[in-house]
Amino acid sequence: MGEGSAAWKGPAHSRAVPISQPSPVELLLQVGASLHAALVVDIHGRIVWMDPVLAGAAGWRSDSPVGRCMEEVLGRLPWLRHALDEALTGTNGVCEDCEEEQRLSAVVVPVFAEDGTQVGACARLRMDGPPKPAAPSGQRADAAAEERQARERLEHQTSLLRATFDSITDGVIVVDLSRRITAYNKRFQEMWELTDEMLEERDAEKALARAVPLVKDPERFVTRVRDAFEPSLTVQRDIVELRDGRVFERKSIPQRLGEAIIGRIWSYRDVTAERHALSEQERLLAAEHRARERLEESFALLDTFLKHAPIGLGFIGRDLRYLRINDALATLHGRRREEEIGKTVREMTPHVAPVVEPLMRRVMETGTPIIGIDMEGEVPATPGERRHWNVSYYPVRTESGTVLGVGAVVVEVTAERRAQAEREHLLREAQEAIRIRDDFMSIAAHELKTPLTPLKLHLQMLKAQADAGRPVSPRHVHKALSQLARLSVLVNDLLDTSRIQAGKLELVREPISLRALIREVLSDFRGTSPLHSLELDAPQDPFVVLGDRSRLAQVLTNLVENAFKYSPTGGTVHVTARRLGSEACVSVRDSGIGIPEDQQAHLFERFFRARNAPISGFGGLGLGLYICRDIIERHGGRIWVESEVEHGSTFHFALPVMAGYSDQ
Numbered sequence: 001m002g003e004g005s006a007a008w009k010g011p012a013h014s015r016a017v018p019i020s021q022p023s024p025v026e027l028l029l030q031v032g033a034s035l036h037a038a039l040v041v042d043i044h045g046r047i048v049w050m051d052p053v054l055a056g057a058a059g060w061r062s063d064s065p066v067g068r069c070m071e072e073v074l075g076r077l078p079w080l081r082h083a084l085d086e087a088l089t090g091t092n093g094v095c096e097d098c099e100e101e102q103r104l105s106a107v108v109v110p111v112f113a114e115d116g117t118q119v120g121a122c123a124r125l126r127m128d129g130p131p132k133p134a135a136p137s138g139q140r141a142d143a144a145a146e147e148r149q150a151r152e153r154l155e156h157q158t159s160l161l162r163a164t165f166d167s168i169t170d171g172v173i174v175v176d177l178s179r180r181i182t183a184y185n186k187r188f189q190e191m192w193e194l195t196d197e198m199l200e201e202r203d204a205e206k207a208l209a210r211a212v213p214l215v216k217d218p219e220r221f222v223t224r225v226r227d228a229f230e231p232s233l234t235v236q237r238d239i240v241e242l243r244d245g246r247v248f249e250r251k252s253i254p255q256r257l258g259e260a261i262i263g264r265i266w267s268y269r270d271v272t273a274e275r276h277a278l279s280e281q282e283r284l285l286a287a288e289h290r291a292r293e294r295l296e297e298s299f300a301l302l303d304t305f306l307k308h309a310p311i312g313l314g315f316i317g318r319d320l321r322y323l324r325i326n327d328a329l330a331t332l333h334g335r336r337r338e339e340e341i342g343k344t345v346r347e348m349t350p351h352v353a354p355v356v357e358p359l360m361r362r363v364m365e366t367g368t369p370i371i372g373i374d375m376e377g378e379v380p381a382t383p384g385e386r387r388h389w390n391v392s393y394y395p396v397r398t399e400s401g402t403v404l405g406v407g408a409v410v411v412e413v414t415a416e417r418r419a420q421a422e423r424e425h426l427l428r429e430a431q432e433a434i435r436i437r438d439d440f441m442s443i444a445a446h447e448l449k450t451p452l453t454p455l456k457l458h459l460q461m462l463k464a465q466a467d468a469g470r471p472v473s474p475r476h477v478h479k480a481l482s483q484l485a486r487l488s489v490l491v492n493d494l495l496d497t498s499r500i501q502a503g504k505l506e507l508v509r510e511p512i513s514l515r516a517l518i519r520e521v522l523s524d525f526r527g528t529s530p531l532h533s534l535e536l537d538a539p540q541d542p543f544v545v546l547g548d549r550s551r552l553a554q555v556l557t558n559l560v561e562n563a564f565k566y567s568p569t570g571g572t573v574h575v576t577a578r579r580l581g582s583e584a585c586v587s588v589r590d591s592g593i594g595i596p597e598d599q600q601a602h603l604f605e606r607f608f609r610a611r612n613a614p615i616s617g618f619g620g621l622g623l624g625l626y627i628c629r630d631i632i633e634r635h636g637g638r639i640w641v642e643s644e645v646e647h648g649s650t651f652h653f654a655l656p657v658m659a660g661y662s663d664q
């Protein structure tokens with residue numbers, strides 16, 4: 001049998017690992033494995049390990065020879081037994097069996113512990129050819145040198161194995177069947193806080209007792225370890241949790257020597273960081289799951305809120321694309337919200353994008369909201385209508401403070417703005433009314449005082465003449481009556497205005513010839529003003545209307561008086577009557593100061609006076625044209641003016657003509 005034979009399996013397969021101060025059996029197995037020994041015996045000559053092939057060659061047919069005396073097992077190999085006896089005395093040797101054609105030869109070496117105590121011997125065998133002559137002394141010297149080199153290699157390999165064993169990150173302990181610790185590494189000591197003194201006796205039960213207080217579940221831990229002490233092919237894996245929070249992953253496998261189980265090996269790996277990382281990962285996954293559920297719930301609530309909110313709401317991402325938008329805001333853009341999701345602000349609202357995009361970017365960059373921006377414009381939903389909005393932009397943040405985008409809130413304030421404009425308009429009207437009232441009170445006081453002063457003077461002169469017994473002067477009587485007539489006109493205008501406001505101005509209607517009425521009114525004015533002349537242009541066509549004679553005469557009188565009044569330098573006043581379809585139109589034209597174009601629309605309002613006709617220069621209460629408009633409109637007609645500053649004015653009024661009548 002050669003050394004390379006598959007049948008020759010030695011202690012190299014025992015898996016024993018060296019540690020500090022190994023047991024004698026362990027040391028013997030280590031040395032035997034390094035020498036590829038076929039036979040290992042202890043100091044007492046008991047078999048520690050024997051190759052099965054060698055056992056057969058020795059004639060051993062019983063059970064495992066381990067633990068038997070070598071004399072009992074090596075009965076047929078006395079030469080080998082003799083060599084081992086020599087080796088157990090501390091002597092190296094080489095022996096051989098010279099009786100067989102295929103000789104067995106062996107190198108037998110003693111094995112010593114680190115303290116120099118011999119613990120046993122190992123025999124490495126080989127098969128040679130026929131017997132050879134005795135080797136000369138030089139060859140024996142070579143054999144001794146080979147033996148020393150083998151021992152050095154053994155020590156080197158033992159040191160390397162020891163360093164490797166102590167450097168691994170797992171804590172390892174080996175216990176034999178008698179519950180004695182045969183090997184352990186430094187990492188095991190560190191993990192279980194065991195000193196060399198605690199392990200000096202190599203008693204596995206005592207080491208177990210010292211480890212128990214560190215474990216969270218001592219009873220289960222002890223039970224699992226003691227179950228593993230019993231010989232078994234079972235490979236155990238479990239988790240051991242310590243009271244200080246550490247977590248060990250434990251693996252236990254049987255220790256074999258050939259086919260025999262000679263003990264058990266435990267390895268402990270500290271997986272605390274891994275477990276914490278896994279726990280943290282599971283926590284984060286759970287938190288993420290909860291956050292996702294909350295986010296989905298939030299989005300569901302947000303979608304519900306967005307869908308039914310009466311104001312425009314939207315969420316715009318950092319790339320200025322709509323991520324969420326409600327119907328109210330989408331309607332302002334003239335679209336459905338589904339059409340806007342994922343689209344940019346510029347795509348959806350190109351007309352306002354240049355204004356709002358910089359604002360949105362500023363909110364995302366600074367994290368500061370922009371609140372209460374007033375905007376106005378037209379939208380596709382209501383073309384041609386000016387609408388108003390109050391717009392705010394808010395940063396949308398995560399819990400960590402990262403800005404995800406911008407929330408837009410658009411509140412329609414068109415109704416409020418219109419109401420505000422109406423309030424402002426009413427306020428202006430009220431203020432104007434107060435101003436007009438104050439002006440009217442001033443004007444009325446002035447206008448009423450103007451005729452009263454000369455009237456009082458003329459009456460005093462008439463009284464003085466009467467008291468003196470002199471005849472009354474007709475001139476004073478005429479002047480007094482003239483002032484009284486003027487006062488009467490002012491009072492009548494005030495009364496008419498009051499009646500109009502109360503809706504009580506009554507008309508007595510009858511068929512009237514406008515041409516005759518015009519001539520009658522104009523005849524009263526002839527000779528009243530040396531600076532003015534009157535011209536009438538009225539065709540012979542009938543102009544019969546249904547109306548109140550005195551009220552229509554009042555209108556025409558007011559227009560002619562105004563023509564005289566506002567033509568201070570004199571001139572001709574033209575009165576024209578003509579037919580306009582079914583209407584008779586009367587016009588009064590002067591060459592006076594005219595009326596500014598921007599004030600012509602207000603000319604027929606109560607108390608209104610054109611700015612180029614102050615009370616100090618022209619007098620009047622500003623009621624005449626207001627009364628004229630009401631009278632004409634009550635007759636179903638209309639009144640208007642055409643004027644140019646410094647080029648005079650023309651007042652027109654038109655009344656429906658009665659069919660079937662001719663001038664009387």
